[in-house]
Amino acid sequence: MTEPEPETAARRIAGEARDRIRFEEDALQYADQVYRVARRLVPSREEAEDLVQDTYTRAFRSWRSFTQGTNMRAWLFRILTNLNIDRGRRNQRTPDLQPIEEGDYFLYNRLEETGGSEDEQVVEKLSQDGVVQALAAIPHDFRDVLVLVDIGEFSYRDAAQILDIPIGTVMSRLHRGRRILKHELAEQAVGQAS
Amino acid sequence: MEDCGDPCIKCEELLQPYVDRELTDEERIEAEAHLALCGYCARRYRFESTLRRYVRKCCEEQMPVELKEKLLALRTPLL
Ligand SMILES: [Zn+2]
Numbered sequence: 001m002t003e004p005e006p007e008t009a010a011r012r013i014a015g016e017a018r019d020r021i022r023f024e025e026d027a028l029q030y031a032d033q034v035y036r037v038a039r040r041l042v043p044s045r046e047e048a049e050d051l052v053q054d055t056y057t058r059a060f061r062s063w064r065s066f067t068q069g070t071n072m073r074a075w076l077f078r079i080l081t082n083l084n085i086d087r088g089r090r091n092q093r094t095p096d097l098q099p100i101e102e103g104d105y106f107l108y109n110r111l112e113e114t115g116g117s118e119d120e121q122v123v124e125k126l127s128q129d130g131v132v133q134a135l136a137a138i139p140h141d142f143r144d145v146l147v148l149v150d151i152g153e154f155s156y157r158d159a160a161q162i163l164d165i166p167i168g169t170v171m172s173r174l175h176r177g178r179r180i181l182k183h184e185l186a187e188q189a190v191g192q193a194s
Numbered sequence: 195m196e197d198c199g200d201p202c203i204k205c206e207e208l209l210q211p212y213v214d215r216e217l218t219d220e221e222r223i224e225a226e227a228h229l230a231l232c233g234y235c236a237r238r239y240r241f242e243s244t245l246r247r248y249v250r251k252c253c254e255e256q257m258p259v260e261l262k263e264k265l266l267a268l269r270t271p272l273l
Contacts, residue, residue: 025269028266049258057268060268060270120248155216182245
């Protein structure tokens with residue numbers, strides 16, 4: 001039973017294996033969140049599944065580049081968004097921005113008109129599919145930010161780090177993305193009413 | 195102070211980070227003071243928050259079991 005003192009190298013390897021296994025367990029705890037965000041970043045379920053698998057493959061391979069004690073969730077989502085950008089999307093035309101005007105409040109006014117006392121009741125007139133479709137209609141740059149903040153529940157600062165853009169850009173893209181979302185939803189609401 | 199009525203840039207700038215809980219304490223107090231007095235912005239705030247929550251709810255989706263298994267298989271095998 002009395003083993004000789006393990007050599008330093010052997011102990012280091014064993015320690016590293018433990019760290020690695022712990023890292024993998026920790027990373028997998030975010031899998032549902034990663035999947036939920038991936039689903040909104042790419043058009044199909046199959047692509048989302050591939051993206052999630054690629055994300056974890058890369059994360060596990062480059063686990064040493066993760067600094068213990070830093071934000072693992074943000075680190076994983078950075079891999080996810082980088083892989084998604086690498087997939088050769090981009091070069092999308094962004095729609096011209098209209099000035100803030102009545103159109104921005106159209107959804108709000110429109111839904112209020114149709115009755116319902118509480119905002120929850122008002123908003124729930126929008127179908128789940130409708131919301132998903134409206135999200136898909138938002139151009140990538142704006143959608144990335146909106147999905148990270150609204151679905152991933154990241155702070156502006158984390159979203160800025162994940163996407164490697166300034167916080168001011170996060171805020172303006174988020175604002176614009178939400179406007180496009182509301183615009184899409186308003187069009188659906190009009191379509192239903194007529 | 196009364197309702198701004200028409201959307202104003204200042205409110206619009208404060209509203210979004212307020213909805214997202216990104217304001218400093220000082221800014222938050224400023225925003226809340228305005229919302230207490232301005233029915234228009236208060237309604238808009240409630241609506242934007244509710245819409246944000248609803249969007250999140252619409253995107254709740256369980257990962258397929260097969261995918262979860264594939265991810266588990268990516269782990270380093272235990273010796
Ligand atoms: Zn106001």
